[in-house]
Amino acid sequence: MFSLRFTLALLALLLIPYFLRSKYGIALEPYPAVMLPSGSGKVDVAPGRTKVKFTSLYALNAQGTWSKVDNTHLLYPIPIQYLNPILAKEFGLKENAGAIRPGIQSELAENLSMSWARKVTEQDKNEVKVWLRRKLEHQNLHGPSLKVVQTVETISIPDGRILNSRVAYENTLRLDQ
Numbered sequence: 001m002f003s004l005r006f007t008l009a010l011l012a013l014l015l016i017p018y019f020l021r022s023k024y025g026i027a028l029e030p031y032p033a034v035m036l037p038s039g040s041g042k043v044d045v046a047p048g049r050t051k052v053k054f055t056s057l058y059a060l061n062a063q064g065t066w067s068k069v070d071n072t073h074l075l076y077p078i079p080i081q082y083l084n085p086i087l088a089k090e091f092g093l094k095e096n097a098g099a100i101r102p103g104i105q106s107e108l109a110e111n112l113s114m115s116w117a118r119k120v121t122e123q124d125k126n127e128v129k130v131w132l133r134r135k136l137e138h139q140n141l142h143g144p145s146l147k148v149v150q151t152v153e154t155i156s157i158p159d160g161r162i163l164n165s166r167v168a169y170e171n172t173l174r175l176d177q
Helices: 004-024 071-075 080-088 107-112 122-137
Strands: 049-061 066-068 141-156 162-174
Touching: 049 071, 049 080, 071 080, 071 122, 122 141
Parallel strands: none
Antiparallel strands: 049 066, 049 141, 141 162
16 A cells, blocks of 8 residues: 555645645646646536527528538547637737736746737737638538537526526637738
């Protein structure tokens, strides 16, 4: 069995990412993630019902109508659980998408982070747009736009019926500009 010494050493080793995360947020959690490697979240539950958020992507097909995008194939080889953080920065197309988060203006933050602590250039944005258009073409979607729609559904817990559905967020990303 493991000794007390090993257990204490492991505890000390795991306290480092814990303190980094608690002080600076998820941005400074060392990769690979130690605290919650698959992400965290909770579902609000009211008596007899719950609300669940769904994020869907749509692109124009050859007929000029919006078709649902297969998110897994669009992101491949990126794991699908990173869809919402990627969409929060609009695939890096959002203004200041690569800026260091306020309050974490240290060199430590810049050195530990791989994705958000770099300047996003116009060349980077153009590469992302070309990559997205190519991924959409593999799904026979040729439109110059990508629509992001987040829907909130209220679901009855006892029988699973959808009580209410509403669009909480909608945004269109232009891939031709």
